[in-house]
Amino acid sequence: MKKGLFIVLEGPDRSGKSTQAALLKTWLEGLGREVLVTREPGGTYLSEKIRRILLDPKSRIEPMTELFLYETSRIKHTLEKIIPALKAGKVLISDRYTLSTTAYQGYGRGLPLKTVETLNSIATLGLKPHLTVVMDIPDSVFARREREDEKLRGADRIEREPGSFRRRVNRAYKLLARRPGMTRIDAGRPVEEIQAEIRARVARILKRQKGER
Template sequence: MNRANHPGVFITFEGGEAVGKSTQIARLAATLRQQGHTIVLTREPGGTPGAESLRALMLDPATSLAPLADTLLVFAARADHVETLIRPALARGAIVLCDRFTDSTMAYQGHGLGVEPATIATLATLIGLTPDLTLILDAPPEIAATRLAARFAAHSGRPDRYERFDAGFAARIAAGFRAIAAADPARCALIDATGSIDSIAATIAATVTARLA
């Protein structure tokens, strides 16, 4: 990995709904801490008070936004997150683990909602930060949908705004993430997320160890 711009390491987790990102990012954080690394665990949208406020708006099922407006809100939250939390942590030499980053915008707002990829790329350039390693968890949309339904049944939850989109949207997102991984194999690692939690965690740990080396 090329980390010339900062002494820390920036690792992002990506994937569609219910592919296990939250579980796996927590597992990796614990593993790396046991190895003596300083870990900053964060998420997008969110990570700072201002960005968390925007997250609440974007995920609220009552919110109605045009695709470009949705995209601009994501990047507004990201700008605050990067400058307030991520860059300072990287400057200190920490390993930053982030649940979603710009690849999610390209998959959700780009592939999913039809926002021009060039628009998203331009906004990403303004942010000016690229992950050192991106782990993309991949599962067929039908498996993810089954997991999502089980999650709601177990916790009596209600789907957020993005979770309410139809199966066609989920399929476009999954295809978008696979395309992102194929276009940038030096940065991205596509992880099969259909196995057991332990087997997926072992694959991720081995991938991170190999890339860090």
């Protein structure tokens, strides 16, 4: 049986995660792999319910409450979706994972990073992706994409946060992208160029896994 492959796409809103996830899925399916694309918060019945609470503009949620809700959604997602998919030899692509919580609840909300990372590790049972792609998007490109997307802005509770919150999160991603184990991708380029770089990274891991069998 094929080995499971766990790929995570990280980065701020509108950095191109969903676009890249869909293209990667198509390519991997072409290689004969079974691929699941999932997202955090969400990905299971219960986790999607928690997602709705988190993104509802009417929800009033303190930062620490917010952190626990994200982690609760994550535990369920890990147990019910990620682990079974990997055990079955599938490829699982997750749109956001633990780095998002570090960026948004740690750097964005100002919760202690140690607390966030302890809870991240508990909620994932310490499970680490084979590849975490961090979409690094230049500020100028980001500002343009936000303007173009004006109609959609403010749709959910997190997107309604002031610009200062989003700027803290974006700065955090630039920092986190340089952590060991992270694969930083210059996301200000054309879609196809970014995809080619991601595929090359994935191909390398697949080759390594083949050698291990």
